[in-house]
Amino acid sequence: MPTSQYASSFGRLQAFSLNLLSKEAIQNLMKAKDEGEMVKILESTWYGPEIEKAATLFKDTDLLEVALNRHLVLVNKIALEATPFNGKSAVRAYLSKWDIYNIELILSSKIMGRPITEVESFLVSSRNVPAGISAGNIPHDEIKVILSQNNVEGVVNQLVKYNYGTMLMQHLETYQKTGNQGPMMSALQTHYYHNLLESLKFFQGDEGMIRDLFRTEIDKKNVLSLLKAKESNLDKDILGRHIIDGGKISKNELLEIYNAKDVPEIVGRIENRFMLVNALALYKKSKSLIDFEVALDKFINSEYVNKLKNIALSIGTIFYFILKMEQERENIKRIAYGKRYNLSAEHINSLLLIE
Known part of the structure; x- marks a missing residue:
């Protein structure tokens, strides 16, 4: 893949x-003062x-969520x-x-029996874009059909045509x-990261950092699973079914770490990889485990x-742009979360990903 293919991408996205x-x-x-003012x-x-566009149907919290998702x-x-063509499959x-x-x-909404109106604003989709979020997987209109199913079984059957349903089955x-919906969720995450x-x-030689980034993202998810499981005193076998393969920390090592007596001891056992003191x-x-999530996000x-x-003329250009947009969205959501629950300005600021 010639480096020059990314020159125009760099300029456009910059x-x-x-x-x-x-x-x-x-x-x-x-x-x-609140989400309405935001x-x-x-x-x-x-x-x-x-x-x-969304203001005619939504207000305040829901309006902010819908606008962020459609944007x-x-x-x-x-x-x-x-x-460029050669990088599209990765993106x-x-x-x-x-x-x-x-x-x-x-799936969670069906399990909890929540109506469509409570869920739709949180979906990342837009009727203004003809293709789905990944430009070809699940279009907005199809998401609406899936959402309208009466139960989990209906959702899974509707997803068969997109391969996701086959895994969930x-x-x-x-x-x-x-x-327990855990095994279904784990199957989706494992499939996603493997692909x-x-x-x-x-294919060019400079994708190593991006692979390391996503392998560390897997570690983050697994570490948070360990911490949540230890808080809930879950059996190691149950935890094992929720660990995602492909990270830098092997499944066996993670399960060994889980033998720690409590959350602080787990943190101590991974300090050689993540400083979470x-x-x-x-x-x-x-x-609140969100403190660990924020620390891991800042590390990544x-x-x-x-x-x-720093690797501008490569696929790194594309991922840098996408990830920075996601960080901005996450910062806005965390500020809104802080307003909703009356967190102090200092606390909210500690949650943000800002250089």
Whole structure:
């Protein structure tokens, strides 16, 4: 894949990146009194068009969620269109994460018996884009059909045509017997990361950092699973069925780490890979695992994401753009979360991914 193929991608996405919110804009969102005021501030930014379109049907929290999700679809469409042919399979594989996100959300909603109106605003899709989030997997209209199914079985059957259903079918009987959706969710995540890593085989020679990034992302998910399981005192066998293969820490090593007596001891056993001492201090006060998630996100951002911009004329250009857009979306969502639950400005600021 000639390096020159990415020259135009770099230029297009660099120009588009100028729309990213400035630090001043983020601080203005921090000063907003609630989510309604956040929406008003965002109306003058590149989120404005989606806010305007959604404002006739949604208000405040739901309006913000819908606008962020539809904006994400459009931005990812731009990134995919800017990707040279040889890199499209890798970008498509990455963007299929939002199909997985939607499926997990729909399955959870059916299990909890939530009506469509409570779920639709959280779906990452847009009727303004003819293709699905990954430009070919699950279109918006089909997502609506899937969402309208009466139960989990109906959702799984509807997904068979997209291959996801075939995987879920293998665990449907377990769900029907136990009511546990965990094996289905794990199957989706394992499938996703396997395809993503396979799509990033070395075809130019500079994709190593991106592969390391996603392998570390798998480690993050597995470490959080360990911490959640230890908090809930789950059996090791149950935990083992939720570990995702492909990370830098092997499944056997993770299960050995799980022999630790408590959360602080687990943190100590992984300090050679992730320094979570500060997060542990916060956790002891808050008793919330989000402190560990934020710390792991910041590690991945500093060790991998920010370094992608240094390999500009490669597929790193595309992933840097996509990941920075996602970080902005996540920052806005975390500020909104803080407003909703009356967190202090200092606490909210500690949750943000800002260079």
